[in-house]
Amino acid sequence: MSHVQSEKNDDFDLQNFLPFLLNQASERASLEFQSVYKGRYGMLRTEWRVLFHLGLFGEMTAKDIGERAKMHKTKISRAVAKLEQRRYLKRTRDEADRRAEWLALTPAGQTVYRDLRNVAANYDARLSSLFNEEEAALLRHMLQRLAGLD
Numbered sequence: 001m002s003h004v005q006s007e008k009n010d011d012f013d014l015q016n017f018l019p020f021l022l023n024q025a026s027e028r029a030s031l032e033f034q035s036v037y038k039g040r041y042g043m044l045r046t047e048w049r050v051l052f053h054l055g056l057f058g059e060m061t062a063k064d065i066g067e068r069a070k071m072h073k074t075k076i077s078r079a080v081a082k083l084e085q086r087r088y089l090k091r092t093r094d095e096a097d098r099r100a101e102w103l104a105l106t107p108a109g110q111t112v113y114r115d116l117r118n119v120a121a122n123y124d125a126r127l128s129s130l131f132n133e134e135e136a137a138l139l140r141h142m143l144q145r146l147a148g149l150d
Contacts, residue, residue, distance in 0.1 A: 040115070051113055061102060
């Protein structure tokens with residue numbers, strides 16, 4: 001005999017639960033771009049995020065990237081190792097603090113960054129075109145507020 005009730009009186013609407021909706025939207029929105037950075041360059045999500053931080057902001061430490069990207073240092077360390085292995089970034093010891101390393105994109109890394117940046121900009125424009133300008137701006141604003149970025 002099953003202990004599952006055939007009728008539930010639970011009126012919780014999972015389909016309208018904001019964290020659920022955000023996750024579903026994020027997954028759907030990320031898939032096409034993921035296929036590009038993974039398919040073309042064999043990168044994982046953390047790797048392209050590190051690459052983009054270095055491409056956008058120039059030379060940084062892993063700690064700087066972690067603070068900006070809200071990523072754990074272990075994930076950053078793995079991503080840095082993979083990007084270095086592919087010769088997309090180089091490490092330089094900080095002469096003032098021998099424990100710190102400065103990370104920068106190599107010419108190959110800059111080429112990959114520019115390629116993916118163009119793909120990302122085009123993809124962002126396509127996603128934004130699902131809304132009128134006012135809706136797209138409002139959506140960005142609301143998501144920035146939820147993310148604590150405003």
